[in-house]
Amino acid sequence: MNRRIAMKIGATMLFASACATQSLSQPSSSQLADNPLSFMFGEWSGTAKGVGYDQKPFEITQTERVGPMLNGGVTVIEGRGYSDSSDLVFNAFAIVSYDKRRKIWEIRSYTDGHAGTFPFEPMDNGYVWSTPAGKDAVMRYTAKFEGDTWHQIGEYVPKPGEARVTFEMTLNRIGDTGWPSEDAVRPFTFKNE
Numbered sequence: 198m199n200r201r202i203a204m205k206i207g208a209t210m211l212f213a214s215a216c217a218t219q220s221l222s223q224p225s226s227s228q229l230a231d232n233p234l235s236f237m238f239g240e241w242s243g244t245a246k247g248v249g250y251d252q253k254p255f256e257i258t259q260t261e262r263v264g265p266m267l268n269g270g271v272t273v274i275e276g277r278g279y280s281d282s283s284d285l286v287f288n289a290f291a292i293v294s295y296d297k298r299r300k301i302w303e304i305r306s307y308t309d310g311h312a313g314t315f316p317f318e319p320m321d322n323g324y325v326w327s328t329p330a331g332k333d334a335v336m337r338y339t340a341k342f343e344g345d346t347w348h349q350i351g352e353y354v355p356k357p358g359e360a361r362v363t364f365e366m367t368l369n370r371i372g373d374t375g376w377p378s379e380d381a382v383r384p385f386t387f388k389n390e
Contacts, residue, residue, distance in 0.1 A: 243368035
């Protein structure tokens with residue numbers, strides 16, 4: 198097959214696929230309402246403090262932006278922490294989704310060159326998730342939302358032993374966001390040659 202013809206067929210199929218799914222690109226209000234994390238959508242800012250890996254205490258300005266993707270089926274989160282001099286000192290990214298086949302919630306988290314997929318439990322006004330933290334221990338993150346306030350703690354939980362808080366943040370909602378679905382790449386047309 199002529200390469201030019203093959204490219205036109207491929208481009209036509211790509212364009213047709215984009216047109217067929219165009220109506221699915223923006224989540225409907227009912228799809229967003231079905232997402233149990235829709236109360237998180239928006240931009241947030243506040244203070245985070247804790248103890249770092251080096252065992253030194255820290256306090257930063259923390260920001261979060263949260264939004265839906267894939268018609269509300271996935272929640273995308275980006276966290277950024279800034280020093281007093283406005284330098285970026287922390288950056289994390291996460292995707293929260295429900296696996297219909299396995300009937301479980303999970304979070305895929307990325308930060309500082311580390312990544313992993315972990316169990317996630319949505320609640321009426323927040324969530325809980327945890328990651329391994331060495332032999333016989335986990336880091337458990339518990340978030341609660343009340344109105345426009347997001348409060349979250351991170352606890353080091355050894356087995357056996359008592360949990361101890363190593364991280365705490367309190368954020369205020371500062372507004373809506375179209376992120377990440379806003380300004381998506383739109384389909385384009387090809388001219389006949």
